[in-house]
Amino acid sequence: MTTYHGKCHCGQTEWTTKLDADAHILCHCNACKLLSGGESTLNQMANEGDLKITKGSTKTYTYHGDSGKPVNCHYCPNCTSHIYHHQTVLGPKIVVRTGLLQGAAAAKFPVAAEIFGKDRLSWQPEIAKTFVAGPE
Template identity: 60%
Template sequence: MNQIVPKSSLNFTKGGDALKHYTYKGDSGKDVNCYYCPNCTTHPYHQQTVMGPDTVIVRTGLLPEARKKFEVGAEIFGKDKMSWEKEIATTFDVLPPS
C-alpha cells in the first residue's frame, strides 16, 4: 500500500539520514529513485521523476496504523499482478492518467 504525498510532508523520526538509494528507468522512460534502509533493505519511499521533484510515493503499508485507517483507492501497475490475485479496487495497468 502506497500513498502519493508532497515530499515536504515526509518526516522520519529515526533513521532517515541513513537511507541509501538506487535509480532505475520506470515505464515512463524516466528515472525512479528508490530509497531503502541499508540494514534491513526496507524501501520506505521512492520518487518517480515523471511526477516532479516535490512528490514522493510512501509505502504507508509499513505503518501499522495506516493498514487500519486507509482504504484501498486504486491498484496501480496491475500489469505486474499475479494471475491468482483478486482485484480489490479499480486497477490500472500502469500509472493512471493525470
Template identity: 50%
Template sequence: MVTTAGKCHCGELRWEVTTAEAPVHILCHCSACKLIGGSDYTLNLVVPKDNCKITSETQPSVYTYKGDSGNDVQCFYCPKCTSHPWHYQTVNADNYVVRTALLEGAENFPVAAEVYNKEKWAFQPQIAAPESVFATVPPS
C-alpha cells in the same frame, strides 16, 4: 492534516508522513515493485515530498533504476535492513511514493486503487472498486 509515523523492520530508520486525509493503500502490481518487494504487489500512497520527513538519526541509502517511463526512480531504503520508506520518480517531480505497509495503523487503511493492473498475476482477486483499477496509472 494527518501525520503518521513509519519505521523500517529493524527500527533504525523512522519517518513521518503528513497527508490531507487519513492514509489509504494504492496497490501497485508493476514488475519493479514485485522484484524489489519480493511479493505480488506493494502498498503505496503518493505524497508531496515536503510532507515526508526522516525523524531518526539514521538516514536512508538510495538505489536508482529506470522506471516504466525510462526515467530514473530512486528507492530510499534503510542501510541496515533495506526496508523502503518511499520512492521518488523523476516523472512525478514533487511527490514520493510512500510504502504504506510501513506506517503505523496500516492494517486499518482502506484500499483506494490498484495500478499497473495489466501486470497483476492471474490468481489475484481485484480488491479496489472497478472504477479505481487502472491498467497503468490513473489519467492526470
C-alpha cells in the same frame, strides 16, 4: 492532512509523513514485486517535503520506470526496507510505502486504487478501480 510515523524492519530508520488520504494504492508493477518479494506493494502519494527522516538515514537505489524516467528508491541501509520512492515523472510528489506506517490506522486503510494491473498475478482478484499502468 494527518501525520503518521513509520519505521523500518530493524528500527534503525524512522520517519514521519503527512498524508492527504487514508487509503492504500496497490502497485502490481514488476519492479515493486521484485523489490518487496510480494505480489504488490501498499503505497500513498505525498508531497516530498511532507516526509521527514527522524532517526537514521536512507540509501538510494535508482532504476528507470516504464516512463523511461528515473525512480529513486530510498531504503534503510541496514535492513533494506523501502521507505519511499521518488518517481521523477511525478515532479515533487513521492510514493510512501504505507505498509511500514505504525499503528492501527494504516492497517485499516482501505484500498482506493490499483496500478499496473497489466502486471497483476493471474490469481489475484481485483480489489479496487484498476489502472493498466502507472504515471507516465
